[in-house]
Amino acid sequence: MQIRQGIDIVSVKRFEEIVCRHGDRFLDRIFTPGERTYCEGKRYKFEHYAARFAAKEAMMKAMEIRAKNRFRFREIEVRRRSTGKPEIHLSPESAQRFGLPPGARIELSMAHERAHAVSFVLFFFG
Numbered sequence: 592m593q594i595r596q597g598i599d600i601v602s603v604k605r606f607e608e609i610v611c612r613h614g615d616r617f618l619d620r621i622f623t624p625g626e627r628t629y630c631e632g633k634r635y636k637f638e639h640y641a642a643r644f645a646a647k648e649a650m651m652k653a654m655e656i657r658a659k660n661r662f663r664f665r666e667i668e669v670r671r672r673s674t675g676k677p678e679i680h681l682s683p684e685s686a687q688r689f690g691l692p693p694g695a696r697i698e699l700s701m702a703h704e705r706a707h708a709v710s711f712v713l714f715f716f717g
Contacts, residue, residue, distance in 0.1 A: 595714040597652030599645040600707055606644060607637040621647070621664040629671070641708035642701040643669045649712040650679055650697070654689055669699070677701050679712065692716040 610617060618627060621644060630639040647667045656662050666685040670678055679697045681689070695716035702709050 592715060593717040595653045595655070595716075597649035597654075597712045597714075598709070599648035599652065600709045601641040601645045601648075603637050603641045603703065603706055603708055606641040606708075610637065610640065623665050623668045626669060635705075638703040638705070638708055642703045642710055645708050646677070646679065646699055646701055646710035646712065649699075649710045650714075653697075653712040653714040654691070656689060669701075 618640070622630070622640070626643055630636045630643065633639045644664075646669050647664050650656075650667050651662065666681065666689075668680045670680050672678055677699050679699050681691065695714065698713040698715075700711045
């Protein structure tokens with residue numbers, strides 16, 4: 592079995608500044624409608640947005656996806672299981688395009704506080 596990992600940390604304040612500068616256009620380009628609904632319903636929404644952005648970046652690192660591959664952030668969606676644990680969801684088309692092997696498993700851990708959000712991805716395959 593092979594294991595890949597990715598980690599990313601985001602400044603919540605810097606992320607909030609970017610959102611304030613670029614608004615809904617930026618958010619719509621990065622997040623799915625489900626992610627937007629979830630984050631907008633939170634008291635500290637920018638912490639939640641930043642954690643999800645970090646998760647997408649960590650996933651890109653784990654899968655060795657490069658920006659030049661015409662990657663779209665919305666292709667990686669952070670969802671919550673019924674237990675509350677976050678998980679990465681890729682459409683079958685995206686998984687195939689990114690070369691995700693059949694039977695691969697993705698584990699996600701996220702944390703955030705006022706200043707920073709961090710996400711860690713483990714990708715098991717083979």
